[in-house]
Amino acid sequence: MKVAEYYHSKEDPAAGSAATQSSSTSSANFTPRTFSPASLDPEDEEGNSSPGPTNSDHSSASSSDTERNLSPTPARDGMLIFRGSTPSNQHRKTPDTTKGFSFSPAGRPQSRAIALDSASRSSTSHMRTPSVSSVTPSTVSTDGGHIHGQPSSSRASRTRSTAEIEAIGPLLNELTLDGGSGELGMAELQQALPSVSVTTENQEPEATSPVFGLRQTSLSPRPPRRSRRVSRTNQAPHDVKDEELPHDRFHHPDVQSSFLEAKTLMSRLARVLGSSPLHVDPDSAIKRLHKRAKDLSRFQCPPTRTVGFVGDSGVGKSSLLNSLLHQEGLARTSNSGAACTCVVTEYHYDMRDDFQVDVELFTQDDLMEQVTHLLQSYRRFHLHAEEMTVADGLEEAKEHAGVARDTFRALFRGRLGNEAFLTTEPEGFVLWTFRRWLEDGVPELGGSHNRSSKESCSDFLIQLTSEAPGSQGPAIWPFVRKIKVFLDAHILSKGLVLVDLPGLRDLNSARRSITERYLLECDEVFAVCNIGRATTDVGVASVFELARRAGLSKVGIVCTRSDDIQASEAKNDWKGQRAKRIQQLSAEVATARGQIDEIKRLLDEYDDEDLTKEEEDEMYDLHRDLRKKEKIWEQKLHDLKIFLVETRNAEVTKKLQASYRDKVRGLIVHVFCISNTEYWSKAMLPKDEAIPSLQLSGIIALRKHCLSIIAESQLRLATKFVTNDIPALLGEAALWVESGAGSANAEQKSAVRRTLDKIERQLRENLTGRGSDLRRVGRATREHFQNQVYDDQRTDRWRRTAVNATREWYGWAHQTYSAFCRNYGNYCTPAVGPHDWNQDIIAKMARDLTPQWKQMLSSVEGRLNTDVENLEDEMDAAMELLSAELEAFPEVNDVIGEVLLARTSQILSRMESLRETFQDDVRALEVDALTGIRTSIVGKAMEESYRRCNMEYGRGSDQRRKGIINGTVQSQDFFVNYMREFRRRWKTLADEFQKDLQDSIKDELGLMSTSFDMIRDENVAMESEENPELRQCLEIEIGRAKEQLERIRDILTSQ
Template sequence: MTRRLTGGKRLFPVDGASDGAGPSRAPAPDNPIPSIEDDVYTVTETTASRSPTPSISVSDPSEAEPGGPEPASPRGAAERDAGSETESLPDRLQWLRLRNSTSSSASTGLGLGSLRAALPSAEPGRRSQTPNLLLPDASPAASPGGRRRRSSSMGQRRYDVRDEAPPQDRFHEPAFQQGLAEAQTLMSRLAGVLGSSTLHLEPDSSMKGLQERADELANFRCPPTRTVGLVGDSGVGKSSLLNSLLDYRNLARTSNGGAACTCVVTEYYHHDRGDFVVDVDLFSEEELEQQLRDLVHAYRHNHFHSAEMDLPDDRRHWAKRAKLAKDTFRAMFADRFRTALLRSENSEDTIVQTYLNWAMDLRPINEFDGRTVTDSLEDCSSLLIRLTSDLDGAEGPGCWPYIKKIRVYLDAHILSKGLVLVDLPGLRDLNSARRNITERYLHQCDEIFVVCPIGRATTDEGVQHLIELARQAKWSNVGIICTKSDDIRADEAQTDWAGAQATEVQRLRGSVAEADQQLAALTELLVDPDGLEDMTVEEELEQAQLLVQCERARGEIESRRFELQRYLITTRNDKVEARLLAKYRGKIPGGNLHVFCASNTLYWEKRDSRPLGVTIQFLELSGIIPIRRHCMGLVSQNQLRIATKYLRDDIPNLLSKVELWVQTGAGTADAEKKRAVREALDQLEGQLRRSLDGVTSPLNNLGRKLTDAFQETLYRRRKISRWTEGAIQAGQVWSGVPTYAAFCRNYGTYNTSAAGYHCWNEEAMRSMNDDLADPWERLETEIQRQLDAGQTFVSETLDGAVAFHLGNALDSFLDTVGPLRTALQSGNRLHVRAIEDLCETFETDLSKLRTDALSGLRTSYFGQSMETTYWNAICEAGKGSWDRKKAIINGALRREALFRELMQKLKRKFEDLATQLETDARAAVGEYLDGVKNSLDMVRSENVALESERDPEFRTRVAKELERVKRRMEHHEF
């Protein structure tokens, strides 16, 4: 059956054809760039003996020979659009067949399939090979034999996030990764050999410990070491950004269905399985009680006192809080909730207790106690929506008001090297508990990105708020991600921009319009289908050539559209980045502000297009790949350190102990020499224990030394009266602020058009910070000196003791000296690294302590002390409320106990950190000395010798495998 196309002079409609395109016409939305190598088709060779008088007919595509099945889409792949209004020229060409004019039944391929095969690839950034007479700036057509087509399988390839180029650093170098993988394989094989006898099954055998350690090393994985937090107001595209970075379409919820639901802290971790695991942490009873108390008070204050509020802003503030309370209660209690109880004459304590009883009865502790495993992306997404969305009242209470944190485990490439991504509630959330959780969590993040739409990036209040927090907290790890970078119109850009940029936009738009017109002109030359029957062979071939030229013109249109889109996006991105850096970089400690622009829409529209060469340019333009590469690069340095320790210390330490076990069974020394060896090793162990665990060990009084330094350098310099006077003066300045109530509503932190940004907490603490800034710097210097001295002592003590005692006494065991020395030296390095890690953790904790003690953040010590004060001031309404608000604030600032209690809290926390450091250091010493004893026992213990001698065949297998592992490890440079 043959289907004929009728109507008009064009053979078929053409995507992108212009109906009078001109320079002022905005470009049409991007369509996936067509590829002539997408689909599988047959190229039939032609010969002189084939039909001499062919003619053209167009077959119904349903009758065409079916091609291969559509390849399975990868995770996150979109379904191919089935409802396209027009079909591509290559597809139409595929239906063309040349038939013998003398035989209607004999269909012979004259090679029109090869015309389609010869069509040039229309990749963005590469000019289509349309003839010069039609597109003057296009490159000439390629000769038939001058271009070798890529295989159709290449055209079928889709984008795979795992193929992205990794960050350019040592850890991600292929040679290093290959060596790391081979080392794990070697450890797995060694563990198998060590377990090939029954010795490892005996509880007290040394082989049992060696086999277990080899198994541990075979399963080595770099732990999560870097956390990136994403924070932003509702609707800025944060969840969509997470989906793009994780490369899972529609995983994270992209809109809030519940009026009261903002979100909960959601952490994304890696696991290497195909399923998804969701782990839920619920609020404790005490945490729920505090939230209920705040919500009950907010609703009742609005209900009973809204008429007394003089300021419209006050009324709006309390109305919002009341709505938040009502929506939250409805979500928590479903059909149980009625507003009558809130409006009753019962005391707030009574109402809170009633609600708390309900909450403890209804919270989903049984349903979500532990981990929930889902097998598919859809099931996981549905579960997350259930956890974070309001349910219909008939379905029961919602979960989100009870949830403190959610952990999601999935096989996402961005997480595979140790990164943790965190979706955080907004910093301006009306729910104080969730807002404070976010601020506290930011202390733990290795990098923080605030997300905002690109259209309002330089004025976004969420960005301004985070930058100010970073300035106060001295965070140097802050960045900005602007979403919706593709939301830009060419006509508006041409109008808004000036000079060369506007001229370039005009040129690119004109280029697109010209290509549209040329394609329209080409299609006009295509004859009516009714005339195909009367054509000569030459005319039919001319029509086929026109089809080829149409396809080239179509590719040229797409190429030019991409050039226009790329210019618009990159130019606007550069402008926004420059403005953000100019405005905020000076406020970030160190001036290191990362700015990225991204389009989640562009990423998902193009992610599953083909061929891969076309797709990747769009994905780079979307900005998602650069952000993903940056985030993965954050883990590299720490992961390199951990992996290098594994390769240089952990594995050699085990290999040396295995070699000691082998050599001990082959020993021939007499009893007198063995006695001398045991005495020397006993002396070595004794010296190490005295030096590291004795009374004079620097590690045993490290906590006291650090505490003394804190007392002398910082604590004794407190000036409570002076600091209180400074706070009182700050409060008097605030009393003249016309937006006093607004500052109270925002807990002292507010931004006004007239006065700019102010943080009352920071201003009240200014005298204190002025007095303690230099002492704190001296304290950090003294602490660093002592920590360095402790690390140097440990390193020198270990190396000196080993060098001194492994001397003449071991001459009788020459084969044993080498592996024993290696075992002890690798153990020394492991111990030194452990102490270094403890000191690094202490320094990080000390930096966080400084933020808590000396910043004006709402969650700082000072901010928490003022929390109730601000709340009481907010609740004042009616006649005289203005004066009462001031009295409440100023009264709190006059209390000398405010700064005295702050310093006492700082002192207690510092002492806790110092004590914990000493405790952990002593535990590390104990673990190290146990390892030393274990290594020495390999040589001096008769039981080990007897164990090694018991099964000579097994010992030989172990020795051979040991040599093989050592040879393979020497091939790699770590």
């Protein structure tokens, strides 16, 4: 069936007759340009532009000017092609939902709409005016997702008749003028209009179109209309900096703007200081002040929170971090697909255009320890596999031997010729050979490396973490302990460090231990898994098991590949209302797809070489319909995807939270379901187009959550910057101004210097001298531990309880006992249930020591509070001395007092920071001393025993294993050595805290002395006196800054 016949078969007979007659008369006077479907802009219904046809595209070279210039053309940049009038409701028909398409019964319209886009509304303008496009009004509607087409008239003579010319009148009455650029100038328009103006000058326009009920307009220009192309879409690409920030105090707009304003104050101060040549004089005080002002103007809150992402290989951690960093392809696999995910990679912020990569290598001793354990695993399997049974851990032994083989090949490529020597030579000789090779073969890649682009940085990371195909030398990754990448990423700029961690099931025990220690130190941890296996993922379970044993509270889950879901599978799995909804959405997608296919079938019926005007119009309308239907189809498809993704996300989240809520101390287990594919599919598109997919990807929500983690600490640092750092610099600058004021005589200046010397001596003696209580903090802390924890040890009772536990295990079946040994004491079997041997061994000790430990911590905390009070008292005494000695010099007294007050705040702030670090270290030691995790004190004490058990096999191996474990636990020295290690670790913490405290106080007193030199130093005074203009400008700027700073401080410190 031809398209025209198809249209006629669907139209209302009466309407079709009128429409056909109108079509015959109104279209014969306009010969359209010939165009191909490809020339149509797929977005022109929304106002987008595409190249229009040239004059060579005309269907006939002999067409008149009117026919040439008033022909329908595709939309051009900055102009719109007019569509046909929209049918009134009386001409619409409810779509037939049983078919792929539904067509309107309305016939051909009685008139055409002619669009004239004009860049100027003035008749005298010499600017070019847009093309005039004549487009047959379409009755296409998207109601119900069906097509309302327009019927075709038969081919008619192109000879003009009076009736045909008269039909142009209503067309011109519908002329509208749109702003925009075009091709038809006013002169050309004047040449085109005479042929039609004769028949229209005496006609009265009808109030409405008889078919469509639309108001007819005159040739008077309409008011300018805004381009739909501009207003339709936000053309700017998505910027992560524009994403919604967490709803907390730090991210409040007032706080952020005040923080920025504070840095602006320092920029202004730096400009004033830099206006004098003194700022480049190495001996000038102004140079130091200028540098400090520049530094403060660029102040960034240092990293304060670390978020770790841990998961097994292949779950998408690297892709997840790329998305969070908004750096596509930064971390990736090599072209060969080989990748090593066992290297810890940290991502830090640095305001730079390039990338910096810091590489930390294992020490020789670390590497030797690793290869020793690997060699033992390799030899055990290859020498004794035939004697081993499943109960001996044959499969695990094979897996460990494979890891050892791969590591040896990577470490010693080019040296390890015949691998038989690993088993034929004595173990000692093989290890000696390994040590010699390692001494000669360590790559020279430690330290910092700069890369100019993301691509080169990515290539370098692959070089560090992957096997290089065809390489003849050693691989690099076995030597690498940790990688740090410094880059400019929005999520890092707020003070976050993101860490990519290998899973806790890594067979390399050294790397597994690194991961465990990281997880204890991270402020929040996310276990990463594939959403399809999230509820049964063993890697996730291992992370939450560690959280339970170590008492961690901030542990969440990230499920990747959230968009990997099939509607048919989901419908079968979900049933009920959800299945019905899937069926409904799927049917809508299929219907929309069918409409697209039908339109394409109709388009295929056209012969582009021989088209009538009516057929060209029909073809144009079909292309326009096709674009609309494709958009509808895309939206329906997106609606289906949204339902599938969000429904599964909610279901998985609910199950995971129910499963792991009891494993952590926190009340909420945060679960995020994300799709890296969905994120990057639209991330670079204009914002309005990208946002739906970006939100569906889940990355924006996860990024927002990560930023919320740092809010409290960053607000504290920003407040310190405003209340301590800036006032200290302003005080020093004010001292420089005062030193050259010339208001004091020699005797008065001498009195000021004596007073400052006295204050400095007093503070140094009382805060850092031999008799200072602050010098005895470490010793007092050690004494508290000795008296309240160490001296209360009851090793005999602890040992008896531990031995009783081993007797219980002794009765277990050999395969069960062996399985617990292979899992380093922490395992679960149907026969005996879950057990943690390490925790069972120290259970009695932990119960006895916990009350003493808590009491000791309370005593230490009380002592530290007293030390802070003593420090405050000493600084208050210095302020009182200053006031008493310089009472006769109020101006100098006030300026010096401000400096002293700022330094007091700095000292107290640094002491508080040191206390927080000490408390974090104490909590980590508590986990190590009183829990049984693998890297704890008891875990390390039992590590070698478990390894020895795992080397056993064959007849009698069960008894030998049990003998090894019992012998270790029953040793008289086990708990004695345990408590000695506990005390050694505590002493290390106490001594480090003491050293850091003394260093901080000395640093601050040194800075205070430098500030005092602004008054005491004759050279500074002379410098100030000799530069009165700078002094005056600086005094004004300091006054302005103090006034603004007071308001900024109020905003940051208000609750």
